[in-house]
Amino acid sequence: MIELRDITLSFGSRTLLRGASTRFTRGSMVALLGRNGTGKSTLLRAIASLGAVQGGEIRINDINVASMSSSQLARVIAFVNTERIDVEALTAHDLVAIGRAPYTDWMGRLKAADEEAIRRAMRIAGIDHLRDRNVTTLSDGECQRVMIARALSQDTDVILLDEPTAFLDLPNRYELCTLLRRLAHDEGKCIIFSTHELDIALSLADSIALIDTPMLRHMPTEEMILSGDIERLFDSHYISFDAASRAIRLHRE
Numbered sequence: 001m002i003e004l005r006d007i008t009l010s011f012g013s014r015t016l017l018r019g020a021s022t023r024f025t026r027g028s029m030v031a032l033l034g035r036n037g038t039g040k041s042t043l044l045r046a047i048a049s050l051g052a053v054q055g056g057e058i059r060i061n062d063i064n065v066a067s068m069s070s071s072q073l074a075r076v077i078a079f080v081n082t083e084r085i086d087v088e089a090l091t092a093h094d095l096v097a098i099g100r101a102p103y104t105d106w107m108g109r110l111k112a113a114d115e116e117a118i119r120r121a122m123r124i125a126g127i128d129h130l131r132d133r134n135v136t137t138l139s140d141g142e143c144q145r146v147m148i149a150r151a152l153s154q155d156t157d158v159i160l161l162d163e164p165t166a167f168l169d170l171p172n173r174y175e176l177c178t179l180l181r182r183l184a185h186d187e188g189k190c191i192i193f194s195t196h197e198l199d200i201a202l203s204l205a206d207s208i209a210l211i212d213t214p215m216l217r218h219m220p221t222e223e224m225i226l227s228g229d230i231e232r233l234f235d236s237h238y239i240s241f242d243a244a245s246r247a248i249r250l251h252r253e
Contacts, residue, residue, distance in 0.1 A: 001026050001060065001190045002047060002158065004216070008055030011042055020056075020216035022209065024192060026157065029184040030218075031201035032194040034211030035233065040194035043211070044160045047192070048079045060158065074102040078151035080161040084143055085135060092130040092138065092146045096122055099153035121152035124187070125179065141172035148179065152187075159183070161193035165200065173197060177204050198230065 002024040009017040016039030024030055032040050045051040047058055049065040058065045060076055068076070078099070085095060099121070100114040110118075122128050125145045130138065138146065144164055151159050161180070165173040177193075177200050184191045184206070192209070195201055201208060201221075208224040210217045212233055217224070224230060 002192075003059045003062075004056070005059065006056035007046070007053045007058060009039055009042060009046060010054045011039060015214050016042060017211065017216055018055075018214040020214075022216060022218040024190050024209075024218075026190050027184055027188045028190060028206040029181045029204070030190075030192045030207050030209050031205035031221075032192055032209045032211070033196075033198070033201060033230070034194075034213075038211040038213050040211060041162050043216075044079070044162050044192065044194060047158075048077050048160055049073050050079070071102060074154065074156075076156050077158045077160060078154040078156045080144075080147050080151050080159065080164060082163050082166045084140075085147075087135060090135050092127060092133050092135060092142075092149075093118065093122070095135055095146055096149045096153050099150040099155075102154065117153050117155060121149040124152055124183070125149035140167045141169075141176070144168065144172075144176055145179070148176075148183075152183070157188075158190045158192075161191070163195060164193050165195055165197055173200055174204075181205075198234065202230075 004020055004022050007017060007020050008015065009020070032043065034040050042051060046053050047065070049068065065073065096118050097110060100110060100117060101108065103114060104110060122131060125148050127142065127145050127149055130142060130146065135143065135146065165176060168176065180191050180193060181204050183189050202225060205221050207218060207220050210224065210229055210233065212229065217229055219227065
């Protein structure tokens with residue numbers, strides 16, 4: 001699905017990743033972890049071809065993303081960030097419909113198939129009841145679900161999310177990430193999301209991609225917990241042995 005081949009990633013004069021290689025597969029949810037400033041957002045943007053790599057290559061379905069046109073990328077990758085879209089007179093339906101842009105004509109006219117894709121995306125994201133609501137009236141949690149529905153309507157194999165739980169309360173964080181996990185497993189998506197929420201990542205993600213500058217470590221969640229890399233990187237007191245054991249138990253359930 002997604003393959004990183006010996007990539008080097010920099011921000012300004014600082015090297016964030018060097019010689020990073022791994023694969024992300026369909027039907028799985030990956031939590032991207034790392035300390036502040038280590039390049040989580042930069043890596044997600046590079047995968048989406050919104051930023052360049054300084055070495056190596058990123059391939060999706062065995063095609064180098066650097067060689068793909070914007071229209072090709074829009075049919076393969078959906079990118080969701082934390083920025084709210086507050087536009088007067090724009091409804092939740094209108095915002096979700098933007099995800100159909102890669103499939104409409106130059107005037108953006110929606111066909112019956114597009115409307116069906118929009119309805120399905122809103123149903124899966126659990127926001128049918130928000131269809132006619134103005135986006136300026138939505139809570140942060142509702143807005144994030146609408147943005148995920150927009151990504152779903154885009155009908156891509158890959159969904160990348162940059163800090164999707166930011167600004168949400170704890171119940172909404174778990175609910176949102178449970179939705180993402182269900183999308184990965186039931187819809188066969190490859191979902192990668194960056195987060196600072198270790199408890200959520202360790203209990204819900206199928207695998208963990210850990211940026212330990214300049215290295216990228218990627219392994220199944222249980223193996224990552226047992227490796228001790230997270231404790232070492234984030235401080236041994238940040239995640240206790242009991243918390244790690246609880247995360248393993250929740251993940252197995």
